[in-house]
Amino acid sequence: MQDNPIKRSLTGCYITIPTMFEDPSLDLDCPAIARHVKFLLDNGVKAGNGVLLAGGAAGDFSTMTFDERVRVAETVKEAAGGAIPLAMGAQTTSTRELVGLAKQAERLGFDFIQVSPPFYFNHTEGDFLDHVKAAAEAADVGIIVYNTFWTSAALSFKTVEQLVRIPNVTALKWATPRTDAMEFEDVVSTFSSTLSIIDNHLMFPLSHALGARAFEVHLSNYWPQWGIRLVEDLDAGHSAKVQRSLISDAMPFYKLWMEIEAQFTSGDGYLDKLCMELIGLPSSRCRPPTRDVRDGYREKCRAMMIACGVPGVLPAVA
Numbered sequence: 001m002q003d004n005p006i007k008r009s010l011t012g013c014y015i016t017i018p019t020m021f022e023d024p025s026l027d028l029d030c031p032a033i034a035r036h037v038k039f040l041l042d043n044g045v046k047a048g049n050g051v052l053l054a055g056g057a058a059g060d061f062s063t064m065t066f067d068e069r070v071r072v073a074e075t076v077k078e079a080a081g082g083a084i085p086l087a088m089g090a091q092t093t094s095t096r097e098l099v100g101l102a103k104q105a106e107r108l109g110f111d112f113i114q115v116s117p118p119f120y121f122n123h124t125e126g127d128f129l130d131h132v133k134a135a136a137e138a139a140d141v142g143i144i145v146y147n148t149f150w151t152s153a154a155l156s157f158k159t160v161e162q163l164v165r166i167p168n169v170t171a172l173k174w175a176t177p178r179t180d181a182m183e184f185e186d187v188v189s190t191f192s193s194t195l196s197i198i199d200n201h202l203m204f205p206l207s208h209a210l211g212a213r214a215f216e217v218h219l220s221n222y223w224p225q226w227g228i229r230l231v232e233d234l235d236a237g238h239s240a241k242v243q244r245s246l247i248s249d250a251m252p253f254y255k256l257w258m259e260i261e262a263q264f265t266s267g268d269g270y271l272d273k274l275c276m277e278l279i280g281l282p283s284s285r286c287r288p289p290t291r292d293v294r295d296g297y298r299e300k301c302r303a304m305m306i307a308c309g310v311p312g313v314l315p316a317v318a
Contacts, residue, residue: 009085009111010144010171010196012049013217013227015040016058016089018269018276019072021284028068030075032282036221037079039281043224047084049231050224051214052076055089056114058218058268063287066097070104077108087112087144093120095131099138106139112171114144117152125159129166136168144198146173160187164194171196173216188212202246202254204230205239218268219250222275223310249308256304260297265290274301279312 020032037052045052054076055061055069064072073088080086090101090113098115105113115135117128135143145163147155154176155163163169172195176183185206188197192211199207200216207215215234220227226249233242257271264270270286270293277283277294278301285292305313 009047010051010142010198011213012051012215012231013045013220013224014051014053014087014173014198014214015045015217015220015227016053016056016268016272017072017076018221018273018283019055019059019061019064020273020282021060021287023284026285026287028064028071029282029284030071032284033072033075034079035282036276037076040220040224041080041083044228045084045220045224049228050220051085051087051112052080053087053089053114054110056087056268057089057091058221058272059089060267060269060287061089061091066100069101070108073104073108073110077110085111087114089114090135091116091119091146091148093118095134098131098135102135102139102141106141110141112142112144113139114146114173116146116148117155119148119151122153124153125156125162128153128155128159129162132163132166132169136166141168142170143168144171144173144196145169146200147175149175149177157183157187157190160191164191169195171198171214173198173200174212175199175201185210202250204234204246205242208234209239218272219253221272222279222281222305223249225311252304252308256297256301260293263296264293270294271297271301274298275305275310278302278305278314279310280314 020029022029054073088105088110090098092098102113117123174187174197184201188207189210197212198214199212204215217227267290273283274294
């Protein structure tokens with residue numbers, strides 16, 4: 001599958017669709033998920049400047065059952081209507097479950113699944129390679145390998161060399177612990193001609209210069225125009241402009257995220273969803289064990305968004 005046009009479709013903002021839940025039951029709110037997909041498409045996110053991920057980390061995959069993950073994927077697929085490439089989150093500690101998720105992704109017509117090294121146990125390189133091979137053998141769907149080094153063993157350069165040889169492995173979602181050996185740059189520059197690289201390291205001007213063409217962009221969930229402009233500026237060679245925009249618009253989001261993570265269970269979706277709420281989009285809390293962050297951070301988040309120039313921020317209710 002590496003020579004398939006599917007590889008070339010993984011470009012632009014890689015956007016994790018947050019999973020919304022009903023209040024107070026915390027059952028899936030699929031209509032809200034579908035409305036969010038429509039919001040992104042109505043605001044210009046499309047094939048070439050975006051890819052949507054259903055049920056990733058910011059999509060609360062770790063708190064959902066297998067059947068719920070499939071239902072979320074079905075919702076995103078139906079709402080997208082074939083207008084944009086789609087990935088389905090398939091992170092799991094179980095190879096058996098990974099195979100099942102891969103088969104469901106193929107059944108639904110997804111372009112990709114996202115796979116990470118299993119967590120909890122510290123798996124070896126051989127274990128993970130077999131994990132990915134099982135998915136590749138089970139379903140005809142592109143595989144995005146995600147280096148989640150903060151929850152499991154980090155992928156080495158040698159592991160990536162082995163992954164490239166597995167049929168269906170088409171992309172690498174890449175970030176690394178930073179050292180003077182320049183591991184991030186080494187992998188991006190070496191493998192960008194073979195794999196689609198998704199920069200998960202916020203080094204967009206550098207990674208684009210080295211061949212990356214997709215970028216993990218949380219801001220697109222509440223500010224899709226920002227992500228679209230980012231892709232256009234990168235492709236036009238406006239690297240300095242992109243770097244300034246990362247500092248002025250993205251850094252405040254990530255600083256607030258880190259502040260929240262110091263007080264709440266580590267995750268992604270709670271800040272995305274709070275920002276969405278503040279521009280009037282359907283939203284919700286995350287499922288436990290993460291406590292509800294909204295009341296404690298709503299006004300600080302609103303101030304951050306206004307300072308960054310996010311359009312449509314709602315005024316505080318007196």
